[in-house]
Structures are given as structure tokens and as C-alpha cells.
Amino acid sequence: MSNLLIKTENMGIQFGGLKAVQNVNMYLNKGELIGLIGPNGAGKTTTFNMLTGVYQPTEGAITFDGKKLNGLKPYQVSKLGISRTFQNIRLFKDLSVLDNVKVANHNLAKHSLLSSILRLPSHFSGEAKMEKESIDFLKIFGLDVYKDELAKNLPYGMQRRLEIARALAANPQLLLLDEPAAGMNPQETRDLMELIAFIRKEFNLTILLIEHDMHLVMGICERIYVLDHGQLIADGTPEEIRNNPKVIEAYLGEEVID
Numbered sequence: 001m002s003n004l005l006i007k008t009e010n011m012g013i014q015f016g017g018l019k020a021v022q023n024v025n026m027y028l029n030k031g032e033l034i035g036l037i038g039p040n041g042a043g044k045t046t047t048f049n050m051l052t053g054v055y056q057p058t059e060g061a062i063t064f065d066g067k068k069l070n071g072l073k074p075y076q077v078s079k080l081g082i083s084r085t086f087q088n089i090r091l092f093k094d095l096s097v098l099d100n101v102k103v104a105n106h107n108l109a110k111h112s113l114l115s116s117i118l119r120l121p122s123h124f125s126g127e128a129k130m131e132k133e134s135i136d137f138l139k140i141f142g143l144d145v146y147k148d149e150l151a152k153n154l155p156y157g158m159q160r161r162l163e164i165a166r167a168l169a170a171n172p173q174l175l176l177l178d179e180p181a182a183g184m185n186p187q188e189t190r191d192l193m194e195l196i197a198f199i200r201k202e203f204n205l206t207i208l209l210i211e212h213d214m215h216l217v218m219g220i221c222e223r224i225y226v227l228d229h230g231q232l233i234a235d236g237t238p239e240e241i242r243n244n245p246k247v248i249e250a251y252l253g254e255e256v257i258d
């Protein structure tokens, strides 16, 4: 059985005259935690948008778990097992913390629509099961104490955690995290690193992580891809990336890779 979960072959996208991403060849094996880094505007979020069906690549192919993703809509990609978080937090701000997770979990609820409408016993057991599962999720993220709070009232770092919990509640095989530590303080970032490592193991996940915080990326990723001006300029272990002259040049004047 193949260990390969997702691969892109010469993936690219053009917006008008601008080739935002081109010739991207990446792969993730099952269970890997991989970083995607690059200076501002390098094409990282655009890459996530192609992997999740938000944008259709204008070139190349994406294969996930043996299936072609090209042409699929975001909800179809999500059903196949890819979940993501966003650079700018996207929660249902006026719903409770618990309801935010339940909404995501609901997509997969096992009881049928008919039993929900007729309120058959299987509906209630389904609801109760989902409620319990959702609270269990919140516990893992340290969010159960906030379960009845509106999402918009959570401290910023907790909102970021809730976004990850929500993505995970959809039961993905592949989790794409777009700058999960953005705006967090150093302690929150350290806690987040531990949490990401933990959920990867606990849920047998494969994770692709966009992150500007080099310490976070270098600390937890097995391999790292580097994008610059829409093209991959390097891939390798954190050690290889740290010492790669092309990477150092791409980042010169932007941030220090320590």
C-alpha cells in the first residue's frame, strides 16, 4: 500500500497575465508534518486555495489519496478529507464555541436527515453523540471552559485554537494550517507548537503548515518547502533549509532564519 497522501505535478495558476504559482511539485506522505514557507506574496495561500478547490489550477495536476482533485469544488474536497484554517480567522462569531465545532461535525453526522426531521430515537442518540464528541474536541484544545461563550468574545489565541478544532471536527486526513501562530505571543506560540504535534499523533493526521514564525516551522516540521515568486526554490529538512543559499537570499531583508 502506498504511503503517499497528496502530490502535485507541475501545479500552477495564472491570474490574467500574472503567473502567481508555477511548476509546483510537492508530495506529502501519510503522517508527515510539512512546512510551506516563503516571503510575502510568494504564493503560499494561493497554493492552499488550489489544494482545497477554492481556485482551479490552470496547469498541472493534484492527486489526493489516489483521486484527482482538479475540477472539484471546495465542499467535495472537504468530503474527501482535506480541511483547512485561514490566515484571517473565519469563525461563526455570533455562535457559541461549542456550536462552532458542532456545525463542522454536523457535516459528518451519521444519522439520516429523515430521522432528524421525524425526531426518531436515532436522531437523539446522534445529537447526543455529536455533542459529546464536540465537547471532547474542545477539551483537547483547552476550550471546554469556554464552550458557552460566543466565539467573538474569546481571547485572540483561543480563537485561533478554535479554528483548528473546527477544522479537525470535520474529520480530515489532511489538515492545512495557514499561519496558525499569526498574532500570537511567544508563550501562545510554544503552546500551539505542542498542540499541533499532539493532534498530529492523536488523530493520525498529515499536516501542511504555512508559517512565518521560523522557530515554529523549524521546530516541528520534518521537511520544508520554500516558495519564492510562485516557484519552489528548495525543499529539505529544517537543517538543509536553514543553510540553503537560495533560501537565505530569498529571505534577506525580510526576516532572520535562526
Ligand SMILES: Nc1ncnc2c1ncn2[C@@H]1O[C@H](COP(=O)(O)OP(=O)(O)OP(=O)(O)O)[C@@H](O)[C@H]1O
Binding pocket: 015, 018, 020, 038, 039, 040, 041, 042, 043, 044, 045, 046, 047, 087
Ligand atoms: N484572486 C487573485 N487575483 C489576482 N491575483 C491574485 C489572486 N490571489 C492571489 N493573487 C496574487 O498571487 C500572488 C501570491 O499571493 P499569495 O497570497 O498566495 O501569497 P502568500 O505567499 O500567501 O503571501 P503572504 O505571506 O503575504 O500571505 C500575489 O502576487 C497575489 O497578489
